[in-house]
Amino acid sequence: MDKDVIAESRGLNHWFGTGDARKQALFDIDIALPRGSLTVLMGPSGSGKTTVLTLLGCLRAVQDGSVVMAGHELNGASEAELTKLRQRLGFIFQSHNLHESLTALQNVIMGVQVHPGVPDDLARRAAVQSLDLVGLSDRMDYLPANLSGGQKQRVAVARALVGNPLMVLADEPTAALDKDSADDVVDLLKRLGAERGTTTLLVTHDNRILDRADRILTLEDGRIVSTQK
């Protein structure tokens, strides 16, 4: 594996179900994600985008083939090892998934405190900076219920980025955002790629951001059918 590649899959196959209902979702997927790159994964519904995202994101056990994340082979990795690796990743979900009882700041702090031993004041400072980065420094003490859809998504972005992840895995991160906000988020991910080397794998149907991607992979029926640069 190239030392500048953060995550890589080779001959990745994946199935869902058992017995007669067993169905193959991915076929021989080869992907290499260079450090600092922004890769967009496209494809129709059911094409396998999310499965790729969850396998590379250490959220599912690899059944067949190889996935190497930050130098660690995921095929055969224990749940504890996958959990440990996930601490080095940032996730942005389509439906933000903020904790409704925690303020924006507390939600972002949870993204830092996953790393044991980080002092409270340092975690707080990092969370404040991260919220400032997404333009929400004036909404830190708001509960998610009091934020707009776009603001919630920006808090989720701040939470994903606050731990300075090796890689960000995002599922339709701009779906709930207006054009300017969507541009801001993609700009931010691009900037972090350039400044910190943060790699981004992004599933989207949003054509507005395709021209900002370093690479666009298109999946159909579990196979990569095109790679555009």
Next chain:
Amino acid sequence: MRRLLQWAFGRIPIGWLQLTHKRGRFMAALAGVAFANVLVFVQLGIMNSMATATLRPYEFFQADIMISSADANALSEGANVARQWMLQALADPDVAAGTGLFVGNTPWDREDRDISFTTFGIDPGQAGFLSPAISDDVALLQVQDVAILDRMARGLSREDAAAIRPQTPLSFETQGRTLTALDTFAGGGGFGGDGYMLVSDQTFLSLFPARSSAAPDHILLKLRAGTEVDTVVARLHSLISDETLRIRTYAEAAQEDLRYQQTRRPTGVIFGFGVLIGVLVGLVIVYQVLSADVADHMREYATFKAMGYGPSLFMSIVVEEALVLGVLGFVPGLAVGIGILTLMGKVTTLPLAMTPVMAGIVFLGTVFFSILSGVIATRRLAAADPADLF
């Protein structure tokens, strides 16, 4: 509370924030825990009261050994004991004195409310067998048909009881005789009677003509100073080898009576079950609250899992919630429990009261069972699959 939890758990107090986020549900949960606490307090209060009431008559007397009939499970139960055994026991060099104790129930028919006294007939010449609080007045019993009444007896007004003195005696009819109460002592209503009455053995035999002076209910023995009680009991067992008798230390007799009341009498068993039901109700309430809370936040927990948090975080959140419910639910439960026990004590004159030990036990039990409920509730967390978030 929030800062305390943050300090205790070393993280944002997610459990507290989750619980207080929905205040209505939080209040209902606290009310549920408090209700379970009240149930336990009332049942424990009654059980304690039974223990106090059972042991109280033993406090009226001072003895080292008690000889009773084999079927005498309680002070006021069992067949009589032949006085000859007392004489035989007195042959032991370490037995200093002995006396017979007669026990019977004496009804006092009154216009407003009848009172049932558990009546003890004792030899007034053996004042040493009575507790210091009573022994000073025992000489009064030398006079036939004189009684010393329980001033805390159920149905006897405090004013009437306070007026009973040698100068202003109270006469009343019972068992076809007129008794004169010249003084009072502190007893209290129990589960078997409304209060207690002390009379001389001679007066007792007048009240119960069918009874014989040769057969008291129990024989009390006092030993010489410095004597090992268990040694003498063992010696008496070999000296008096009659299987119809129970020869025990006085303290053992009291404890056996208590065990009998708590484990073999229906009332004791019922109150014991009452405590168990209170605990189960509390367990179910806390489990339901925490289980529903886990189900409500499954997506958030899955998100934390995706972020790299392990099971210890989820366990600590649920334990935190259990602690909050247990501690905060205990406070109103204690307040209401004290109120109910005080009220019940006044109405029944039973020794019902909240004791620090009882409050402490219930508090620790509440926290323990709340945490247990929480641990059970965390099993649902296994269903939180972060892969389902996408």
